[in-house]
Amino acid sequence: MNDRIIDSIEQLHYMLEAAIQLEHATIPPYLTALYSIYPNTNLEAVATIRAVLVEEMLHLTLAANVLNSVGKKPDLTKRGFVPNFPTFLPDGETDFKVSIAPFSPETLETFLNIERPSKMSDTGPRSNFCKGCIPCSNVDKFELSAITPHQGHNYRFYSIGEFYDAILEGIEFLEAEAKASGSTIFVGSSHLQVSNAYYYSGGGEVIEVNDVDTARKALELIKEQGEGHGGSIFNSEGEISHYYRFEQLKMGQYYQVGDQPGQPTGERFSVNFEKVYPIKSNPKLSDYPLESELYRAARLFNQNYLKFLALVTEAFNGNQNVLLGAVCDMFRLKEGATQLIRNPIPNQSHINGAPTFELYNVSQELSQVQIDVQEALS
Structure with a gap:
């Protein structure tokens, strides 16, 4: 049985557009939580959320470079691109809603769910489904096209990292097929590739995409910055992933190089959830x-x-x-x-x-x- 999600260039375009939509879906909740904090308070939380927002823009840019490289231009203004909050995003064990809400312990827990590392093994409950997916009986309530594989109606991705793994697998498969016939899927104009000359992020560089290797580097960077790579708290450049940045706020303590997940040993700090404006959640x-x-x-x-x-x-x-x-x-x-x-x-x-x-x-x-x-x- 073929367990690939992507078997055609149209499906690849669909999934990459979904990736851009999914990366953007985090920006409104992060922005709102950031601006709900009283001025000159919770400096650690402000710095954390702001840094994550900058890297989410980097992820948007990387996903757009991959989509442009395979011949499809992004459009962030089309109807339905921005979800109707609260909206559902994938979680492997329970469903959680992503809301426009003030900074709070509950909001922080949602941020951890968004960025959480995958903990499934290859022999876990997804084994009878397509790669990176688990059974799902309530998929109708998901609004973002990133949630559900293009082919499926009763399963979804366990984690965002596995979502990107499925995209990369599709890229590798389609490019191998194209090369066998003397062509390539990387037909996009190089002039559409955003470069470091036009984007700066302290947490990573833009990767111009023109082949499988550069596409892999771009998608791996997104995974590494979000959930951490292979369970690591810090990447090779000493940057901490989004999940562990948020976990520091939950624990009130910084991670240091050499620490184990859930066991930070760095400087302690306090987070005051009272220093937040009482905004209405998911206003209309x-x-x-x-x-x-x-x-x-x-x-x-x-x-x-x-x-x-x-x-x-x-x-x-x-x-x-x-x-x-x-x-x-x-x-x-x-x-x-x-x-x-x-x-x-x-x-x-x-x-x-x-x-x-x-x-x-x-x-x-x-x-x-x-x-x-x-x-x-x-």
Whole structure:
């Protein structure tokens, strides 16, 4: 029985688009949790979430380079790209929801679930299913195309790392087939590859993709930065993975080189979950009175977030020079977010607003956003 997920270039395109969608799906929750923290408090948490956000942008860029290399251009502005929060992401043992929510012990636990290392063995419960998958009877509630294999209806990936393993296996299979007939799947223009000249991340470098080896390096870097590689806390460059960064916040103690998972021995610090604004979890525009300042601020934030996605799409489609600015724009969204996060919702005591990320409600404004982007490029 063929246990590959990917048997055609169309399926590969589908899975790589899903990878971009999945990497992006972490950004709204991380941004909201970051900006919910009181100014000048929880410095360790702020530094951690900010560093992870920068690396998620790197992962977006790496996945886009792989997709461009095999002849398909990314589009982060299409309807449905941003999920309707709360949304489900894969977890091998139980399902968990990813929410727009304040920084809290529960939110931190969700972040750990998102980034967690795979713990399954090759002889585990996935053995009767396609590689990297486990049985799933409730797949209908998953909204992101990254959750379910393209072919399947009753199974899903155990971990994000195994999701990328399945993509790499498909790349290797399809390229071997292409080479046997004297061709290649790497038909994308090299001019679409984002390089280090246009992107900077303290936690890793952009990899330009043009063959199996560079595709493997790009996908392995995503895995290594997210869950850690082979259970390692630190990579070869001494950088700590996202999962263990978040675990430090849970334990209130830093890892040092040589430590074992779950047993940090570094400097202790405190995390104060009381120093957080009481924002509404998973807010919708309908939660804000129509003529209120919060409603207008939420609409404006959504428009600006759509513009941010449009800029990133332009960068992945040949205008690479806008990418550095787009990364900065992600953090410039703070002003709009804090207008919501630091103000109470009218007629709701002790509950503040938050961004809604309901981009489908501003999709009719995409034309104006694209005009604004073109003006920014000129």
